[in-house]
Amino acid sequence: MQALPNIFLIGPMGTGKSTIGRLLAAELRRPFHDSDHEIEHRCGCGIPWIFDVEGESGFRVREAEVIDRLTSLEEIVLATGGGAVTSSTSRQYLRERGVVVYLSTTLEQQLRRTARDRNRPLLQGTDRRERLRQLMAEREPLYLSTADLVVSTDRRSPRAVVREIKRRVRRLQNPLEQDA
Numbered sequence: 058m059q060a061l062p063n064i065f066l067i068g069p070m071g072t073g074k075s076t077i078g079r080l081l082a083a084e085l086r087r088p089f090h091d092s093d094h095e096i097e098h099r100c101g102c103g104i105p106w107i108f109d110v111e112g113e114s115g116f117r118v119r120e121a122e123v124i125d126r127l128t129s130l131e132e133i134v135l136a137t138g139g140g141a142v143t144s145s146t147s148r149q150y151l152r153e154r155g156v157v158v159y160l161s162t163t164l165e166q167q168l169r170r171t172a173r174d175r176n177r178p179l180l181q182g183t184d185r186r187e188r189l190r191q192l193m194a195e196r197e198p199l200y201l202s203t204a205d206l207v208v209s210t211d212r213r214s215p216r217a218v219v220r221e222i223k224r225r226v227r228r229l230q231n232p233l234e235q236d237a
């Protein structure tokens with residue numbers, strides 16, 4: 058069977074990119090990277106600190122650098138942050154260097170899954186529903202134009218989502234392969 062290419066997960070906050078990416082990498086026995094964790098690791102500080110001190114634009118510069126570095130690796134699974142696709146250079150690297158999977162879900166699920174979070178500055182001190190809706194309106198065309206596959210994570214366990222990603226990436230690699 059052909060080796061699977063890099064798999065890059067994109068999509069809005071709370072769709073499960075970090076959770077599903079880690080699980081998918083473990084199942085495929087591949088290195089897992091999360092661009093948010095890498096940004097924090099390099100900086101030695103948290104994402105809220107970066108937004109406070111450098112603003113969102115400072116965070117985006119760091120994010121684009123990290124996406125360039127991580128997408129240059131091979132045979133990895135990468136979970137990106139929800140806003141990574143706002144950089145045209147990052148979109149290009151994602152498309153050129155692996156299979157891009159857009160994880161989607163409903164606004165209600167996003168609200169539930171980010172309810173107790175304090176680590177996503179764009180959702181602090183604001184009407185989260187309105188904010189998530191607005192971000193989705195701005196970014197959905199970018200998710201769709203960057204993705205090779207769209208996979209829903211709504212009302213499905215991370216394990217079920219991982220199964221679907223594996224199956225559909227394999228099918229994309231070899232359209233004639235039958236499902237097991």
Ligand SMILES: Nc1ncnc2c1ncn2[C@@H]1O[C@H](COP(=O)(O)OP(=O)(O)O)[C@@H](O)[C@H]1O
Pocket residue numbers: 068069070071072073074075076077136170171210211212213214215218
């Ligand atoms: N398929 C799923 N079903 C239910 N909860 C999920 C699912 N995927 C992720 N979660 C939960 O949602 C929250 C956000 O997930 P996370 O992986 O951080 O999303 P993202 O990286 O896309 O922002 C976490 O608490 C996680 O446990």
Ligand SMILES: O=C(O)C1=C[C@@H](OP(=O)(O)O)[C@@H](O)[C@H](O)C1
Pocket residue numbers: 068069070071074075093104137138139140141176177178179
């Ligand atoms: O949508 C965004 O702009 C962001 C999403 C976050 O990642 P997750 O999508 O993993 O929550 C993180 O990168 C940062 O808070 C900004």
Ligand SMILES: [Mg+2]
Pocket residue numbers: 074075076093136137138
């Ligand atoms: Mg994440």
